[in-house]
Amino acid sequence: MAKILHIWSLSKSFPGQVALQDATFDVEEGEVHALVGQNGSGKSTLIKVLAGFHQPDPGHNVTMNDEVFNIGSVEAAHRAGIRFVHQDLGLVEAVSAVENLALGFGYRTGFGRRINWKKETLKTKQALLDLGFDIDVRVPVAALGGAARTGVAIARALQESEQNISILVLDEPTASLPGADVDRLFNAIRRLKARGIAVVFVSHHLEEVFEIADRVTVLRDAKVVATVEASELDMSSLIELIVGRKVTAATVNRSIDQSLEPRLRVTDLWGPGMNDVSLEVRPGEVLGVAGLTGSGRDTLIPMLSGAIERLGDVSIDGVTIRAGKPNAAIAAGLAFVPADRLRNGIISMMSVRSNTTIANVARNKTGMRLNHKKERAETQDWISQLSVVTTSSEAPISTLSGGNQQKVMMARSFRLDPKVLLLDEPTQGVDIGAKEEIHSFVDAAAANGSAVVIASTDSAELARLCDRVIVMHRGQIVDTIVRGGGSMAQSIDKVLLAGSSLANN
């Protein structure tokens, strides 16, 4: 296939750091090209230079369709037919898809500058149908599902003179999408490919790379390590390229004393999307929860932790905890890490220290006074224990990368020395290095005697961590997979697929 974009020796340095060094990168006509690497590896910089947000250092050589391409300028990228959809999508949530598209291009007006809504609606509907989304384009974007929202953002990026557009760049399009929505998005990407548009996409989910990408470019420490055909790679070789060393996933070797009383006992749990669920977790046991979005997998932990209301009895070591009261649950020995880190986890204006200690501030009190010195020392301890990358315990948590913020969330929970630890999507949006570290903290918590429950859409993660995995469907437990005897991840996926085909019937 013909190469349309060709970049040689592209560098970008910021005061005090080199964010991208001597990168070589090319895009072929109509291919799906994955861009992978850990946080800070330079992939966002590459995209931002391409989009014209950043000026590259001099010395590069870039051609687009065999003509010199003035990289680092928004207009040049636009004129060359490169379009971008960023992770936050940039949609106006309160208005409809039609208006979101019109905002980008301007309303077509009829007599008296009246907006021709009929025409606009039809146009939007068609654009989304072309991407495989048959949705109501008149409802507010906020009411649409994750994939459909991404679809609207893509449609907006692609509108107007389409014959011109040759490359669409998607920055982490699947970061916040549940499994089924990822499939719909990939369907859209395949349709784009069929139209001859090359798609460059950034992702942390490596299995997606194998599913959709034709070629993969790996970045590490600001350099392009390799560009390879996806078919020539397997998971472990790709991870090795990304991390720069062999990652050996530790195998779980826990022995759970079955004679011990369960630490966590849930009886007849009812609530939104939850239909009479009972379960028990013993000290030192890690229970996984699998299931599609809406199956109950996503509401189980919020219900147990008191984030949302519930009916039914939840007890820790025989003591019942009140529903809908996170503070009561924490007091009873429960700790949890919520799924949506930015919305429900971090308090972004506060420091790493305040974020670490917020669930039990009183520990560092001398008399009535908060002992800041003691608190700082304790936080410093956690920072080094969990190897959190931060300038100090006083830095605002918003200056940390996603993986490091998540480690602070783990520290917040661990320092409570919980009897029951609940983790909701603990490694979502976290790079591989941090992911493996977070997994080893879970092992440590179990070894410490905590009863651990992990809800995750990542079957491999569940297989890596759990002694037992329950699969949920329509608010009920439809299967339990126990460690031992064959690949756990495969068994989980099999049940999940069976469940979704059930749902389709």
Place this chain on the structure above:
Amino acid sequence: MSTIESEVLAAPKRSLLNRLGLDRFSALYLWGAFMIIFGLWKPDTFLSMTSVKLVLGENVSTGILALAFLVPFCAATFDLSIGAVMSMSVVTMCFLSDEKSRSFNMPVGVAAVITLVVCTLIGVISGFIVVKLKVNSFIATLGLGQVISAIVLKISFNRQITDVYSDTFEKFGRNQYFGIPVVFFYLAVAGIIIWYVLEHTPVGRFIYATGGNPEAARLAGVKTDRMVWGSLIASSFLAGVAGIVFSAKVGLFTAATGPNYLFPAIAAVFFGASQLKGRPNVAGTFIALYALAFGIKGLQLVVGTDSYWVNPMFQGTTLIIAVSLASQKGIARMKKRKVKTA
């Protein structure tokens, strides 16, 4: 892993603006500028002990009212009823301890205690509306403030009430110690208490956490409802204190007493929030309060007799300029963050 990130964080490029701290200390610079400009312009009046004392004393009620606004503001909750609560406090004091009418004729101490109870109850009500009825605090306290203003007008018949208090009570408001008006010490004590609670106790941490991300704070075990409710009670109580201090110092009631103090108090908190720590805080509030107060005094001296318009003009413009400077800083910080995520 991310060694690149740590390098960015370790070596931030410090601009001139940053090094001088023009953003975080702008109120101090402003204060200094006022002292120099008006000191040179009106050396004999502006720099005299009398006018310094006057400014220190005159702004005590505003300062206490600013603290009242500050506490819920740290929990991202607005209390706009505090102006009305302050007039409620002043009118209740007049009414209960009125020696001329002999209607209640209570000792001033008892009157003050009852006044504080009344004001605290108003805080309980506004907390109820915000926490239990889930009305946005801005709307709830704006509405409640109107209702209280109505009650104040009904009680006072919209008349000025003067010549109410005994000399002993007024001593509490007019004496001087070490050449400083006694009321200034009240402000200092109130400020120290609030500063201690906000910066050095778990409750302060919880209040700021509630203000930073209420849902995340709640999920981390913070009783956010209690923080919001409690901070509204504290603000009404402090507004009551501001009214009592005003009564002791000025000794009369007019319907405009409370509401006129609301804007300067809010201005000090907003301006102060951009100072020192980049979040609402006591020290920043006080610095902003007195920077503005000295500026106004200077301008009044320069303008002379018809300076009645100076106050709102000055408060308004400085607030807008100060907050716009702070958001420039916010923009700069966002740019820095963008570099980091690269």
